[in-house]
Structure formats: C-alpha cells, structure tokens
Amino acid sequence: MDVPLSYNFRNLWTRRLTTVLTISGMALVVFVFASILMLAEGLQKTLVETGSYDNVVFLRKGSTSEVVSGIGRQQASILETLPEIVIGSKGQKLVAKELVVLIALPKRGSDKSSNVVLRGIEENSFLLRPQVRLVEGRLPRMGSSEVIAGVNIVRKFKGIGVNETLCCAMRDWRIVGIFDAGSTGFSSEVWGDVDQFMSAFRRSVYSSVIFKLRDSLEFQNVKSRIENDPRLTVVAKRETRYYAEQSEIMAKFLRVLGFSLTIIFSLGAIIGAMITMYSAVANRTAEIGTLRALGFQRRNILMAFLVESLFLGFFGGLVGLFFASFMQLFTISTMNFQTFSELAFSFALNFEIIYKGMAFSLIMGFVGGVLPAIRASRMIIVDALRAS
Amino acid sequence: MLVLKLLFRNAFRNKLRASLTILGITIAILAFGLLRTVISAWYAGVEASSATRLVTRNAVSLIFPLPLSYKDKIRSINGVKTVSYGTWFHGIYIDEKNFFANFAVEPKSFLELYPEFVLSPGETSAFFNDRKGCVAGRKLMTRFGWKIGDSITLKGAVFFGDWDFVIRAVYRGRDENTDESQFFFHWDYFNESLKKKMNHPWVDQVGYYMIGVTRPELAADVAGAIDSTFKNSLAETLTETEKAFQQGFIAMSGAIVTVIQIVSLVVIIIIMAVVANTMAMTTRERIGEYAILKTLGFGGGPIAILIFGESLVITMIGCLLGMASTYPAADAFRNALGNYFPMFNVEKETLFLNLAAALLVALVAAIIPTRRAIKIRIADGLRRIG
Numbered sequence: 001m002d003v004p005l006s007y008n009f010r011n012l013w014t015r016r017l018t019t020v021l022t023i024s025g026m027a028l029v030v031f032v033f034a035s036i037l038m039l040a041e042g043l044q045k046t047l048v049e050t051g052s053y054d055n056v057v058f059l060r061k062g063s064t065s066e067v068v069s070g071i072g073r074q075q076a077s078i079l080e081t082l083p084e085i086v087i088g089s090k091g092q093k094l095v096a097k098e099l100v101v102l103i104a105l106p107k108r109g110s111d112k113s114s115n116v117v118l119r120g121i122e123e124n125s126f127l128l129r130p131q132v133r134l135v136e137g138r139l140p141r142m143g144s145s146e147v148i149a150g151v152n153i154v155r156k157f158k159g160i161g162v163n164e165t166l167c168c169a170m171r172d173w174r175i176v177g178i179f180d181a182g183s184t185g186f187s188s189e190v191w192g193d194v195d196q197f198m199s200a201f202r203r204s205v206y207s208s209v210i211f212k213l214r215d216s217l218e219f220q221n222v223k224s225r226i227e228n229d230p231r232l233t234v235v236a237k238r239e240t241r242y243y244a245e246q247s248e249i250m251a252k253f254l255r256v257l258g259f260s261l262t263i264i265f266s267l268g269a270i271i272g273a274m275i276t277m278y279s280a281v282a283n284r285t286a287e288i289g290t291l292r293a294l295g296f297q298r299r300n301i302l303m304a305f306l307v308e309s310l311f312l313g314f315f316g317g318l319v320g321l322f323f324a325s326f327m328q329l330f331t332i333s334t335m336n337f338q339t340f341s342e343l344a345f346s347f348a349l350n351f352e353i354i355y356k357g358m359a360f361s362l363i364m365g366f367v368g369g370v371l372p373a374i375r376a377s378r379m380i381i382v383d384a385l386r387a388s
Numbered sequence: 389m390l391v392l393k394l395l396f397r398n399a400f401r402n403k404l405r406a407s408l409t410i411l412g413i414t415i416a417i418l419a420f421g422l423l424r425t426v427i428s429a430w431y432a433g434v435e436a437s438s439a440t441r442l443v444t445r446n447a448v449s450l451i452f453p454l455p456l457s458y459k460d461k462i463r464s465i466n467g468v469k470t471v472s473y474g475t476w477f478h479g480i481y482i483d484e485k486n487f488f489a490n491f492a493v494e495p496k497s498f499l500e501l502y503p504e505f506v507l508s509p510g511e512t513s514a515f516f517n518d519r520k521g522c523v524a525g526r527k528l529m530t531r532f533g534w535k536i537g538d539s540i541t542l543k544g545a546v547f548f549g550d551w552d553f554v555i556r557a558v559y560r561g562r563d564e565n566t567d568e569s570q571f572f573f574h575w576d577y578f579n580e581s582l583k584k585k586m587n588h589p590w591v592d593q594v595g596y597y598m599i600g601v602t603r604p605e606l607a608a609d610v611a612g613a614i615d616s617t618f619k620n621s622l623a624e625t626l627t628e629t630e631k632a633f634q635q636g637f638i639a640m641s642g643a644i645v646t647v648i649q650i651v652s653l654v655v656i657i658i659i660m661a662v663v664a665n666t667m668a669m670t671t672r673e674r675i676g677e678y679a680i681l682k683t684l685g686f687g688g689g690p691i692a693i694l695i696f697g698e699s700l701v702i703t704m705i706g707c708l709l710g711m712a713s714t715y716p717a718a719d720a721f722r723n724a725l726g727n728y729f730p731m732f733n734v735e736k737e738t739l740f741l742n743l744a745a746a747l748l749v750a751l752v753a754a755i756i757p758t759r760r761a762i763k764i765r766i767a768d769g770l771r772r773i774g
Contacts (some may be wrong), residue, residue: 018665019667
C-alpha cells in the first residue's frame, strides 16, 4: 500500500516557510530558463516569419546580408527577365529591386543612436510582402521623398510619426504612413522609393533583387541556372532561409547563454531542495520508523519522499512558468550582430518551452530528493523508532 | 572569541546541511563573479580607448564612407596633431566562425596614434616596406598558429574577392587591457586593389578618420570644428571621442548587457532563498534552545547575534571559496571563449561586489528566522518539538 498523498501535502504545509523558500528558488530557475528560451524562440519566430517560402532573394556572391550585398543595374535587369517569376494581377512580373542602407537614429529614452534599416522599395515590394499592412496615413508616392515607417521604429525611436521628417543624405524625407508587418523584421524598418534612395545615398547598385516563384518547385532550377550564369555574380536563397540565417548567431548566443546560466542556477536550486528534503527526513525519523512498523515497505517510504520532492519541483515549475508567461508582454529591441541593425522581437511562449520548463523543474525536484529519499528508506525500524 | 567559536560550532552542527549550503553559495558567488566579468569584458573596448583620440565618421551611419580628401582639411584644423584613417574591412578567414577585427589603415600615422600597439623596430620597417604586409596581434597569431612570413587569404564580405596578405609583424599590447587580437594592413594596397575594379564606390574613400589632438581638453572643440567644416557637404561627419564611439557600439547591444545584469542579480536572490531556508530550519530545530537561553536571562540581542553570526559564517566561507575558484574558472572561460572576448580579467571591483552580495544574503536570510526566535514565548519554545 502506498503512503497517502495527503501525508505529503500536510508535511509541506507544516514547514510552510521552508517549502515556500524552496519552491521560490526553483521557480526563479525555471523562470530564467523559460525566459531565455522564449527570447531565442521569439527572435527566430520574428526572423523566420519575415520571409515567405515562395520568395527568392538574390544577393551578391559571398555576402551574408543585404547590407553588404550589391547587384548592378545590368545584372538586376538580367534577373528581371527570368521566366519563373509569377505574373501579378495587373500583368506585371512580381519582382522588386531593393536597396538597403543603414542610418543612425536616436532611440527614445536613452537618446543613444542605433542603426535602422532603410529599405528602398518598388511598388511590387508590397505584393511580395503581403504581411505588410498600413495602419496609419497612406503609402508613399513613388518618385517623391516620402517614406513609411514600421511600428517598432515608431515605438522605439524618437521623432518618428506621421508628418514628421527624417533628415539624412541632404534630403528631408517626409513620413506619410506607418505600417505594421506583424512580428516580422519589416516592422523594424523604414521604407521609401528605391530610386530616390539610390540617388540620395549615391549608390549605383541595388542591394538585392527579390521575386516570387511561379511554382515553388522550380527553386532548384532557378538557383543552379543563375549561379552558373557567367554574366552574374549572385547567389539565390529562399527568403525564409535567408532570414533564418540572419538569426542564427544571435539565437545560438542566447541559447548557449541560457543553458549555461540555468545549469549553474539549477545547481543552487537542487541544493536547496536537497537541504529541505534531508531535513524533512531527519526531522521525521521517528515517523518513518512508525510507518515502517505499520507495515509500509521500504519502497513506499522511498516513493513518499520522492513524491514530496517532486511536488516541490512541480509547484516551482508552475510558479516559474506562470511568471515567465507574463514576459510575453515585453518587446526587446537590440542590435542583431549579423545585420548590424536594430531588431525588435518579443518573448514567445510555446508548448515546447512549457514542457521543457516543467521537465526541468521535475528533474530538479527528483535530483534534489533522491538521495534523502534513499536515506529515509534505508532506516532500520528499531533505530528509527528509538531516535526521538 | 568564545562567541566566534560558538558560531562555528553551531554552523557545523548539521555537517551535511552546512556543507550543502556552502556549496550552493560557492556556486552562486562563482556565477555572479563570472557574469560581472562578462559584463566588464563587454566594456573592455571602452576602457581601453583613449579620451585624447577622436573618431570621425559619416553622420548617416558607419556603413557610409568619407572622402580621402577630408584628410588635409582635418589636418589644418587648430588643435589637430595627427590624422590617420582606415576602413573596417570585414574579411573572413576561411570560415565565418574565425571572426576577428581587421582594418585597412594608413600604417605610419596609425602606429603613431596608437602607442599601445608595440611592434619591434625591425618588424615595423618590414611591414612598412611590404605593401601586401599585415600586422596581427599576439593572441591572433597563437589562435591560428601563424608565423611571421606566412601568407594568408581573407575573403572579403563587403569588399568582394580574395585578398592575400603576408604577415610581416606581430604587435603586443602595452597595457593589460589592449586588445591583442586585431589585424591591420595597408590602406594603399586596399585602395589600389579597389581601383582595378570598375568604379568601385569606395575608391579614395575611407571608413573613418582617427584624430590625435594636441591637448586632451581641446577634444570637444576640435570635434565641433571638424563637424562644422563639413556641414552641408555630400558627406557630413560625426566626430566623437574614441570612448564615446565605443560606448555607442555597446549601447546598441545594451539589451543583452541588461539581461546579464538582471540575471546576475537573480542568482543572488536564488541563493538568498537557499540560505534563508537553511537558517529557517536551523532555528526551527533549536527553538527549544533559544527558549532556554531566554530562561537564563539572555535578551533578544544575543540571540540575534547568534543567528546572524551563524548565517554570516556560512555565507562568508562560501563566498571565500567562490572567490578563490573565480580565477581558475575565468581562465578556463578565457581558453574556451577567448575569441569572442579578447579581454577576460577579473576586476577588483567584482571581488568587493562578491563580498557585499554575500553580506547582503547573510543578513536578509537571517531576518525572518531571527524574528521567529525572538518572538517565541519561553513556554511555547520549551513545549515545541522538532
């Protein structure tokens, strides 16, 4: 027969202070663990959702991001003639030649400046990125110094809003609208006419050429044909793949940081659980003797103490995840090392993180409780009864 | 003295619990120390930079160049002693993983401006005389097993193509915080190679100017004078001290530094919970003893001293062990991740913070147990069992 669960609950309740302290230690560890996983998840989600699977990006060979890439007008016009490009509703080919430059803008609050992506676009760019929605104002007129800004830029940077002006490259750029591209990297960009940007920033080359495939399966054909074309020095990537690569280093950094921190922290929490459980065993020596005398087996005692310790882990995990879930309300804006520009992303919680957090917490409870539980189960009845 | 002995005896009455708690504190202090060191490693570039050097860059952002013709205009400004220039090359050695900072610089003025990079005279002239020559830091040489005279190839990420260099000199840092993992080569070689490519936009353009001023107090005036000289030109400039320039970089990744700072506080809170737990158990077990002490006429004060003292003894032992192990751990960390953090030295300030944190933990952890021990009525205390 098993020792009833209510016995464990009451024991935890009797030593309230100790129980609360142990649980809060574990909860903090789970909180940190989950938060950092959520951060890495949020970053990847943002960058992966930025791309569309059917879109193909051309960059100059050897370049890792649009910022350092360059495609000449001649090469760009060769790329525009590809037969695999889908035809839009007005009969136009869905292809856009874009320019990406970085400008430094002062952040809200700290006044420190940070790099923002300025993307030169063509009208097709909106059709290629259906996730972009205008939330305020209107779209910029092509051929004018009008730009639109992403919502995260409006939120995080100073002096950005409808009818404000951005001053750079000896021109004043009027912000005529604000767009929201959901949780994608585009929400951290400023968009305007590519030809205006090229003349203002004295760029003779585009940064990238992007188009939508007529048929998703034709990607390999296009890629091998383009990359072997002697007139072209470009690489082709699916847009999803391109943005996933942009987040690799950062996400890896966050994961490594997260794991090494939680391992160190969990040692602390395991020790906390161990102290609690050892003292629970030591204080209850006589009780254990009595239970054994009543006919409970050694393994029942072992289980009882393990269950008690697992309860600690379970509650610790619950509390930690409860507080971690509030982190979803926060958005972090930092520099992505790979693109050298500002990117806003939020903490994202998914079931995998919940499982991992709970599993982690239960493991902490188990590891902390197993040695004390073994000690409890090894007690000899007579000695245990005599202890008090 | 007697009190101290009593405190030690009390602390180690339950050996297992005491040693587990001490182990926990050791780990926490170690983690705290390492995290503080990571943060200071982040700021190492700021610490190493000088306030007498100015950096001029394109006002729009770092990725835009400045014309080489600005050099002489800058030189003619009052208070400017030396002008050097360079371009952030962003070359990749074999694979992106092998990241290190590499610049094309004008060598003579550069070495004049950066006396903390020490080269032997023979190697210096060998480097000056070879246009394809380059200088690598001592750490970089050991990292890739390079020797003087080796030919190496960097793949340009911004400046397309393969670039060949011959290592002509090694520099070592004059100060402890000088970064010994950088790589420099001739700007002339860089510019000539670009000229061969059809009208490359960076021909006769530089990424930034480095300016030495005659007297440090002139720095702000000189910076203002430079920026106003180029106001309303095609490439407006932004001039700031090297320190401010480096800080600007760090500010961009500020969110990560904040996260590490918060986390280093969380580890202290976790350990606070563990120590508080230990103290709570200890006092609960000894509540009868405190009742007896009270019966004998001891007031709240001596009992508080006993509990706080015991908490202090445990945390301080853990803290000392943790501090002692910070150094070997930092060494191991440096060996594993030295490529990302050129500087990884434990600062004195970190040690003081360690002590302060341990003290705080000891005091906070003892508050509730002490309150309980003092409040309990003698009869209740004597009656109570385990």
